[in-house]
Amino acid sequence: MFGELLKRLTQPDDTELPDEDARLALTALLVRVARSDNDYTDREKARIDAIVSHRYGLGPGGTAALRSEAEGLEAEAPDTVRFTRAIKDAVPYEERRAVLAALWEVVLADGDRAQEEDALVRMISNFLGISDRDSALVRQSVDNGE
Numbered sequence: 001m002f003g004e005l006l007k008r009l010t011q012p013d014d015t016e017l018p019d020e021d022a023r024l025a026l027t028a029l030l031v032r033v034a035r036s037d038n039d040y041t042d043r044e045k046a047r048i049d050a051i052v053s054h055r056y057g058l059g060p061g062g063t064a065a066l067r068s069e070a071e072g073l074e075a076e077a078p079d080t081v082r083f084t085r086a087i088k089d090a091v092p093y094e095e096r097r098a099v100l101a102a103l104w105e106v107v108l109a110d111g112d113r114a115q116e117e118d119a120l121v122r123m124i125s126n127f128l129g130i131s132d133r134d135s136a137l138v139r140q141s142v143d144n145g146e
Helices: 003-010 019-035 042-056 060-076 080-090 093-109 115-127 132-143
Strands: none
Touching (some): 019 060, 042 060, 042 093, 080 115, 115 132
């Protein structure tokens, strides 16, 4: 089902992802972070829904459908390294900072900053090509509710 998208995400290619594929890939990354501590809570799902609804202007049905599709993609997606690097190549730097902020929002959604989630977001930040300084600023901004 996701074969063509996964192929585009993991094959070296200079073309950008179509918007629909980028939405799905970025939402799958949010799901991957939420699942990383093996406790994928309703609060995390609701936070993912709020992020994608706001980011993409989707209503409740579209938001639920996108998250559901992203959950399937995340389960089939290759290792986080290749998956994240593919997103890096398809998304401009400022958008990647926004993605990082969304990832931190998901990590903090259940009120527990699990060690697994924290480590994964830090690794993803590196693979997204976000500088250590910018990464720290993004995390602090989310921690402070900005």
